[in-house]
Amino acid sequence: MTTFTERPSANVDVANIARIYDYYLGGLYNFEVDRQKAERIRSVLPSVELLARANRDWLRRSVRFLLAQGIDQFVDLASGLPTMNNTHEVAHARNPRARVVYVDCEPSAVLHGEDILADEPLVAMIEADGREPEQVWSHPRVRELIDLSRPVGLIMGGLLVFVDDKDDPAALLAAYRDACAPGSYLSVSHLSDDQADAETRTQVARMSDAYLAGVGQRLYVRDREAIAAWFEGMELVEPGLTLMADWRPDPGLDVDAQTPSRVLGYGATARVR
Template sequence: MSAFETAHLDPGTPNIARIYDYYLGGAFNLPADRDRADRIKSVLPGMEMLARFNRGFLRRSVAFMVDQGITQFLDLGSGLPTAGNTHEVAQARDPRAKVVYVDYEPVAAALGAEILRDNPDAVMVEGDARRPDELFADPRVTAVLDLDRPLGVVMTGVMVFVGDHEDPVGLMKAYRDACAPGSYIALSQLTDECADPETKVQVHAMVEAYKGVIEQLYVRDRAGVEALFDGMTLVEPGVTLMPDWNPRPGLDIPTLSPAHGLGYAAVGRVD
């Protein structure tokens, strides 16, 4: 067994972060992850492209924030820091950029820390994005990020795990209120609002296929996503489908896929 495999608990159990890495073409995944990923793709054929659209939005939104002068990022529910993730985009545009990745899953946090061990300006923290007060008080976070300065908060795929019963609007407000003016929050969200009837059935079959790997997934419509940005100024073009948010040469991907309509994206500025 390789050093990669021995570094992780229960390699026979699929892991959400490694499954996502597999969809993105990364190297940090195991046979159990690939088997479950293929099962999910069998019920939602566009799942791999959906993951790539999500990563494309992350890359473009991080590039946008760096261009606005943001040099520090908090990436929530990040999964593994691989395959063109936040620190790679930010530090390529500004070598001073600092990134804290947060994931509540112990395997993702342990492997992420291992991946980043030679990068002093990018760290991985095990923590729960649903507990912002704890994160903003965590010395591992404050050792890297100056919370008195504008911050880029990356939430690409976080709210999909937060049900309405958990007050997602209140959670976003907590992050907004904790950020210095001039900060930005980038968010993506699974949706079936624009899907045809067949694809809607596939989306809900995909949600079922993920059970046993992660918690419940939640879909939202455009109005639900817009509500999350209450009290912030939406950056143009507002709430769009993920591939349509400010496409940039070299940072977007072809959009001819049924998955084009399965995710909303937006960036809000904290005033």
């Protein structure tokens, strides 16, 4: 006798970090509990929405750059929801055959993502912890869609900010680098406040506390020197490690970042030799 197992549903009673991010981006996959937490976070860092949008702009530019280098398969680690002109939408606008796997460890985000991508045969959303590379690479959908014998584009726009120093983010980046074929690229963005004024640094610290209290996730803030050290053994593409707003900007098209948020994140793309 066959028994029917009902598909689990996303938890909409507890705030979710992916849906909070979607709210800041102007998306529709968020609920009142997410919006309430998002506004509490905004109360301690008023420019947090612009920071989120600047990070998404950086991601879009990074994906377009990788496409121009011939990359046609992407893994987006700690991706959040696949909404608001995310990796697969940018990629498919230029290459409809590009393959994309979104990775997130939060079950509700994955359930939402699976629904969003139900009609996308070349795109998958998987539940895996990006801090465990073997967990990612061994997933059946990754093995189905991603050919690691060929160059791949890894997007780390939402991963390393959640990795504690004791868990060695440099070693994590190196593990992903070593799994990729030569000619692959790793695109990384990260929260930073080393160019911020004292008031903004205080706001960033309060934002980190608010995320921990609101959704149980601590954000780690690092300076440029610490982030730059992670790219050993790779070739940084021009213009190197810069503020996100300064990484191959689209004049007149990106978020107006002339606010404290402009200096709150670095971005870079590196080629695997």
